[in-house]
Amino acid sequence: MTTLVQTLVSGILVGGLYGLFSSGLTLIFGITRVINFAHGDFVTLGMYGAVLLFASLGLSPLIGIIPVAILSFLIGAIVYRVIVRRTLSVKGISAIDAQHGQLVLTLAVSILISNLLLMFFGPSPRAVQGVLPAVYEVFGVYIQQARLVSFLIALVVFLLLYIALQRTLYGKAIRATVDDRDMASMVGIDPNKVYAVSFSVGIMLTGIAGCVLATYYPVTPTTGAGFLIIAFVTVVMGGLGNIVGAFVAGLLVGIIQQVTAIYVAVDLQDVGLFLAFVLVLVLRPQGILSGRKASA
């Protein structure tokens, strides 16, 4: 029984971070229809950001969140402006061709990021050591402080995103643009700005997830590849474009991984994940939280 609770708790704690970076991916997809193949590498960038700030300035990743968030937003804005925007506004090509362009270009960004990181930091794992070292014991269940704090931060950031989309005028403008782009511009909303902001915010969430993940997870230049797969599975499970679905699915993915790792074999944790993924696709292809509107 204790093992089960321990497994569930571990799954949920890591799942919150999956949920956060997956909500970034689904936000971008839901609004711009861009499938970002570089998404995992933005998690990696956030992690290296935390490592660098810690190693050079001694800044705890909990404070490092702020510069990492700002930098991630800016990098997102630049990637959108320089690369992604070109694939959205090409006249005379079909949507499929535009998506092929996005696939190739975001994949190129992914390769670029991981190789730049390899160039500067080398292939060996880097970690933020000794931050939030405490371990709590609650009724025989062990909870690492770093995991708990990371989870709570992910939860708060996600809730802030949700509230911003639901309650602020600009959040409503973003949702209106998803509903009807032309009509949105007829009330004065600039759709191109909405796309740029959404893409940048999506990358920012992802960077933040990476930053707090670095408190207990070592990073290498290719760490992001695994997260990309997790993000894709999570986003599809949650229902494409559904940010609440993505967060909930993130928790679920964390739990499934942990359950498989503990009760089957550690090496098979992603096999358990893909089995669950296939089951969701067969039974609920619209996502586990279907019936909720995209991005709501």
Add this chain to the structure above:
Amino acid sequence: MRAPWRTRTADGERASTAASLRVQNLSVDYGNIRALVDVSFELRPGEFMGVLGANGAGKSTLLKSISGLVRPAAGSIRLGDGELVGIPAHRIPATGLAHVPERRRVFPSLSVQDNLALGAYATPPDRSRAELLDEVLTLFPRLKERATQLAGSLSGGEQQMLAVGRALMLAPRLLMLDEPSLGLAPVIVEEMFDRLAAIHRELGVSILLIEQNATQALEVIERAIVLTTGEVTFTGTREELGDSEYLKRAYLGL
């Protein structure tokens, strides 16, 4: 702040918030097809003008090019003193032009009140949103009852009211409506036109109305143009149009 459109001079002249619209030699191409050919007309400040014509005559294209969604091949569109051609679509609402497009196009996944709030996205900062909302809810009390409901769950008539209400939240100087009666039950159409007349009378805004239902339109408009395959083939007052064999021909396609 006092709503300027509430004020009228003693002789019943309309307040200055209403804008004129001057369309000159406007042509629009869709690929090789010429959708509008050298269209010119003028709407005076505060006027209620109709755009009539058969299906495919270019009526919606005319409104879309005025609100910047379609880029004209040639011509000029002036709202008051400002040229609209070349301004991106999302900057047009700030000039005081509100467009209620065909099939209403409410934001379905947003609540009624959020739809109305977004209607005021480009409203001049000196206009009170609360006052505008009050005005809209007085005109369409049904929207108040439905405030927290998703717009997509409203009936067709309610969606049309919402679309018009959303446009009024801009405090427009010119209101353009594309077939507000489309797909609505006759009794709702009656009510809608009644509301449009009230908007024109009480808010003193200029209105440009596309309507397929000519009999209904003639009850409210003051003047109209008739479009036939992209060209203005008639301009005249309501009376002239009502008597005209021309109008009947245009509608029956003879």
